[in-house]
Amino acid sequence: MATLRQQLFRVKPVPRDGGESGSQLKRSIGLFQLTLIGVGGTIGTGIFFILSEAVPIAGPAVIWSFLIAGLVAGLAVLCYAELAGSVPVSGSSYSYAYSTLGEMPAMGVAACLLLEYGVSTAAVAVGWSQYVNQLFNNVFGFRLPDAFSFAPEEGGIINLPAIILIALCALLLIRGTAHSAVTNTVMVIIKVVVLIFFAAVGFTGWNADHFANFAPFGLAGVMTGAGVIFFSFVGLDAVATAGDEAKDPRRNLPIALIAALITVTGVYVLVAIAALGAQASGEFEGQSAGLSAILENIVGASWPGTVVAAGAVISIFSVTLVTLYGQTRILFAMSRDGMAPKVFQKVNPRTMTPVANTVIVSIVVAILAGLIPINFLAEMTSIGTLAAFLVVSIAVIVLRRREPDLERKFKVPGYPVVPILSIIGCLWIIKDLRPITIIVFVIWTALVLVWYFFTGRKNSVLGQQQAALEVSR
Template identity: 85%
Template structure:
């Protein structure tokens, strides 16, 4: 008998047991350190190279507190991600977590957030990359790209060609295989951290304590507004959770990688912010397009430090684009496997062990966005998708704790339920300060995805098909019985194997 509408909307995926996946064909090839580097690589990018010129004029030297507050809000959410990653070790990030706790309809709402976050931010960082490439080429060879090939039509150009090329290169790496992409990302992360530490080492020689005299000229309001702007620089930490099906020992390694990435990112950000403010007066940051490069050039009186920082930015942003594009493809892979997206997104090439068609389709769409849209429009839509996803993850932790208190958890959120509640409050606090047009566009996009679900995804749901055909029977929240003779319970990745056994028996 077909399920009722309410049962369809809120049916939940069973939580995988014993590290099982839901029928994944992806290879478990990512160890702990490369997993942590996915989080660092997906986070440290364009933000830290230009964010000071936007945040310091709003918060003053107290922007240091803005960084810390943004890091704390991100950290509260990361703790919630860590618990769910140790409990639901599958790809799909917060989409999978919502599906296993809140139900199918909420999961599709989260999917809308993630598709917006990853798709738009990939295009945004690719556009930022083109600007640094142009600066680096100019410093090294005295050559600049024509304006027509460096900017969006809205800004008088034809196409942002470097951004399109970058996405094409990342696409080729991901097609070759996850292990190649992970090694490349790890190398680039190490290089970009070294470049930022180089900035700190040189910048500290220009230290002037007087730059901190008027520490908080715009008060708490300026600090909080600065935190909202800076939060964009923490987008990407959740990329670790998209690798659930490809991580080795995911219940242990995913939580450690998430928290390790947060510590590295926050430490680097605060060091760079303190050094930048110590080396340059706060009033000089406004309108400073060259960012960190300009600070070093002013200290040393030469262009070579700026060239090194520009090279670091090129490598840094390449790494971010690679990681975020990877995350987008894995989210769509998981949705396709669940019947929530077209089947082409879950087809895995047997030779490379990667979803090649998925990667090519996503890359083409993102390349078009990066080629023809300006960076300010792209960047504005990224944070709200992330914050909404973070909020749902915090809710999901509390739901799963209540529904399955005895579920194996390699990591538990400390001070429960205070941390999840504070995470929700922090995310909503930042969302309220976003521009109304950003919230409206986000709401319209979410409605569009939910309409897709009602007319297509709901009818193609793999879980729904299993229930409606009587192959599995719901016996409790997130739990199903396969067959009727033994009354055994099978969860997560065991469902496919159990159904095969039952079909053979019949």
Template identity: 65%
Template sequence: MAMTPQQLFRRKPVPEMSQESGTDTGQSELVRTIGLFQLSMFGIGATVGTGIFFVLAQAVPVAGPAVIWSFVIAGVVAGLTAICYAELASAVPVSGSSYSYAYATLGELPAIGVAACLLLEYGVSAAAVAVGWSQYLNELFDNIFGFTIPDSLSQAPEQGGVFNLPAVILVLLCTLLLIRGASESATTNAVMVCIKIGVLLLFIVLGLRGWDANNLSDFAPFGISGITSAAGIIFFSYIGLDAVSTAGEEVKNPRRTMPLAILIALVTVTGLYILVTLVAVAAQPSGDFENQEAGLSAILEKVTGATWPATVLAAGAVISIFSVTLIVIYGQTRILFAMARDGMIPELFHRVNPRTHTPVPNTIIVAVLIALLAGLIPINFLAEMTSIGTLVAFLVVSIGVMVLRRTHPELPRGFKVPGYPVTPILSILGCLWIIKDLRAVTIWVFLIWLAVALAWYFIYGFRHSHLGRHEHVGLIHDDDGPAS
């Protein structure tokens, strides 16, 4: 079949997306059971991972106490993008996150490129945090019971182990929850997020006892360059706010709920990060942060003179990673669900179980692949590949806001970006600023991955595109029965 530029950049009409997702009729393929509180916890849960527990050891030696401003700068860049997500989520409230937004604004070929970014972000980061879970689980077991899981069963082969069993168990537990139902998963996540917020608040309250203004006296020893360099390191502690946008078809009143949840998550996460950082840098000299692997727990141990804070913070990290893994696997399955509905990947990923109203085959396939990555590949390689996929997806969302304002100004929007068009332009510049500092090998691997995704599109996606064939996919049950 000959390909023309018009075909490669064909856009999926937003009214068609709204009809498929049941945004205006309430008849969605998935069940709308998630409310504002649960959705806000999605955003907070996916964002507050282990980064804040340990990132200060990398960031403070670069910026000194002025790392507080680094968190503000990173939060502003992430916030600009989150605001753009909020507008698109209210205008196009469907599953698929920025893949669906790109399909509506930039066209089919760019949408496939964005999908590759999202699959990299969600799939690889799920494996990376699952690998980290075994480390913190061992720390918790050691603190409470005085034993650890042997390296052969808690490390990847490259690190001297055989198989990372705890990481695989974590993926399995998350998968069982997700198969059971979106509402149950959201409720479980909300409980875990409240616990990890409580752990960080505990650090703030106890850490204030060690406040010493002298630790803040040499505030910016490395100047503006140190502050901006640290902001690049810290930025990845804000990744996860986009997870809210993957739940578009399971949210009650999505046009209002989705932008509100994104903004609530942004404010909560930024406030927590800045307070934790302020207390941490005031509680000990900035020179003590270098190579301080225990992070916040080491600070509390100094302040309180007790060892129990290490146990509490290890427990917080274990719960935190469980929550992140749950949401990230959820997001991955919903992106694939939207792609299958469009014909970009096989229909199996769009098949919904009639009892649980969840895409069960999709979830199982994703879980198996993530479990293999988590069980066999070390965390440092996995973590490096998460960042660039996220930033490119952020970039596209900011562009998409401007495109949709021009092509569909009449669309109902539950939220509009303030300061338009300055806000999305600043978001684009912020993402490019961080991308330029990424390692060359990360960019090359990303480009190879993007080439593989585009090859898939030209071999399979273009020919099976429902938009190209003017087809519309209905609900497909596991039992191949009639649509409900």
């Protein structure tokens, strides 16, 4: 019988057939759609409204905050790319940790991912609500009452538009992955065009004086801003959650991850520079639907703001769709391993999607979106993402040492410097997050590990397989 230590750190074999054996999910997502899952799950998560949170912290030096957050994300994405080509299954860094570090560490990563995707879905849904109100005001001349547009802590009763958005995304995901991927592709193209439009108009209002006091809060402000902005890079790793539904995953997953990173970082820097050149940093704080407001002030008319607001409504819809998808696929992988209740792995034979899983996740996320303010949601998402990126970087090193002959379609350049720098970068940003964020994160992770110790450890499919093998001997 396996000892407690052997149970906690048992490692799941790396799949050798290009994916998880026995998966009921259909391989229907090609390279272009995989790339747009990464872009779609990221652009809109932050850039449409995170400036109002980050600029008051960092000033115009928020541009450096974006670059630092992007650099750390980039280092981690290179590590993701290697693991995605080596362990091409659903579950993202949870599955990678399970195949490298062991079962208990994998559950710690699962806690990070559940926080990252669940909370980010809620957060972007809250941001969507702001732009819906802006669009309604510009087109129809009215706004939804504050009571139904804000969380209780922000002076409302419930954020109804956020809940409606999550319900719509859930319905689309239930219909099937192929339908969702096509819808996401269309939405991503629209959002990129809208953001380029914003930058083009924004540069017509350029004022170099807005950059005069570039870093009013020093390096500390820049780093704290990077911690908040890191929320804007959530979604890149959503590509890795599609391992069981991607065509030729060993080749396409690494390419899609890197292509999405380049696209996202370029768009973010372009929009941030245009926004800061058009509006003084002191005017960002508390600004709802900020990009729309900036264009309205430049042009002196509502139509450019209406275009951006409409683009944001479409854009953030696609982010919510991707992050909700990622959450359900992580739970699917956990359930298949015995780490979560079996209901999360049940696949509808007609749509080939985990319907019950999607419904349960959507209800929980809708409650968060309806009742919790966005600033707290954004930081909780950042720490979950950073912790997951940290583990992936460690996993690359472990898998290189343990299985040097494993087929790798992509290898991290500059190994082992890149994964080590990724680890340091993640820790550097985490230390500058607010203490309450770190405390809540630790409590949440502890609760998930308690669940594992008393339930998941006993229901582990890998553990049952190993026990059966011992008996047969």
